[in-house]
Amino acid sequence: MKNLQICLSTDDNYAKYAAVVIKSAQENKNRDEELVFHILHSHLGHDNMKKLKQCGNVIFHKIDNSLFEPYFNNGVCKNVTIPTLYRLMLPSLLPEVNRILYLDCDLIVLDSLSDLFNTELSPAQYAACVEDMGANLHMARMGFEQKPENFYFNAGVCLLDLEKMRRNNIEKKMFDYLKANWQKLSYSDQDVMNATLLGHVKKMEKKYNFITINFYFSNDLHPVIAHFAGVKPWKIGFYNIYREKFWEYFIQTPFADDKKQIRIKNMVHFMHNRLCQIFWHIKMYPCFFLKENRRTDLMRIIKNIEYKG
């Protein structure tokens, strides 16, 4: 039996989406794998904890939010809630765990996580991640040097070698960076992780963190993880097939107690998704006359207008 250690960070509002991550990962794991979910939270309600426990092997880690208050004076730290900073503390928070796969709560797992979890890291690498959308813009914004080993990653899916991070005091480096820069960060902890780990991250294939609106035309990619980094599937937005998948898994969680309501919601979403799809095709139609790389450029321009991160 192989143990895969996975980490999620959530509050009461996102508990039901955390359940979707757990449920989808359980459904798609190999038989000889045991998934252990470490859930970081500060005040999860009893009912939500009970429901999450029904989804899989879950361990809760309660975190004291006052640790982060110095960074949130006057609410200056923008685009971020405190739970997103929890993952910076993983090396000290889970001293018994040597390697962990951190997952956002706005994604679904569609295949076994074993290959990702067992990715080989070189002695210099602390993490394995996928390059983010608009990575070059992020590189420029952060002032990163253009070198082959440097890239800006999306931290929504992040394999971390906690043991190596502890050995090299990476957690302290992250918090030092946060202390010095928190007022000017656009993507909070993702920027902190990128800045601290720069040059020490293995670049993974896109299928491990497939940003759904980014790859509308690449349905043949068979993602291991589909990440709703732009518009969430529980909000009105663009069509993609993964939105339907999301509701398929949601309905299997203990949070879907009113099945009839879910079915109606599903139907509304389905109709809405189809409408979005039609409009999307009309909008994208000129792209089909272009060669692949020109089409990608145009997609990127449109996407940069619409993508909120």
Ligand SMILES: [Mn+2]
């Ligand atoms: Mn996300």
